Amino acid sequence: MKLRPIHMLVLSLFASTASAQSLQVQRPVPYSEDGDIADKIKQECTINEQLADFLQEYAKEKGIAVQFTDGPVDKAASGRVLDLRITNAISMGNAFLGHQKGTTAAGTLYENGQKIASFKARRHSMGGAFAGYKGSCSVLGRTVKVMGQDIAAWLTAPVDGASLGDK
Template identity: 55%
Template sequence: MDNRFRLAATAFLMALGAQAMADPLVIPRPVPYADDAVIAGKIKKECQIQEQLADYIEEYAREDHRLEVRFADSVQAQAAGLVLDVHIKDAVSEGNPFIGHRKSTTVIGKLYRDGELIGSFTGRRNSMGGMFAGYKGSCSVLGRTVRALGEDIAKWLAAPSMDALLGDLS
């Protein structure tokens, strides 16, 4: 590879990194439920999926993609900078450790830069509890779905697109 090309590529990547550091991503914490979501009261009272989802998005975005994430109580699409307006559209908790878990979480999101829509997604993850599911509670299994969604969303944030389908929808 030509040395000039390496230098140009390095300068380009450094400029991208500087832009990412100068413009942190703002996400809501807790992630709100969508206005039209019908979420069982038991999930809302007993599980922490709203906080967990925000935390996993931040963790995977920072560790895997070197994106700086800041939390806000709520986000506004028209705000300056990079804003992820994400909502939990659905959370289903069927079954139990004895008959088998059937859990899923669906999320929707729109990414804005300075008020301009630059990407959108719908994501869903399903889980039956994984290994030793018979020893896991419902909230723990729902937590597996939001962990996977956090990773999916962070990966999408590294290369956002319009109308993307994430997780078990892809």
């Protein structure tokens, strides 16, 4: 049976989606040792788990399979590894006065032990619609959700020194 060009196209699309890229990321995403994150955020919110989960969700949509590690990622490991850290989280205001929340993160992508590219990401939120009914952790969760989208998009075409999200 001779394959027509359309059949070859379908087969190539199937082959490319069947062999999705794989990426190792630590879950929960660690807080940077020199970062400025209030203890209250670390104790009451789960933005470090949410960021990993959102990244996995949005990366999957882009054909990237995120595998979690329990401990620090091995930058020298074979394959692709993202060393991701939350560098700052700010929680000012409240539901009555207005939310002013922000999260920043930094990441470096390695492939087979070689640095490919790095980025810094930043997202802010005032809570969006019905902000008066949202708690601080919920609003911070909004920042890492969009940050997960930003990082997943960056992973499709990593640029060294990229600045993702809000400027």
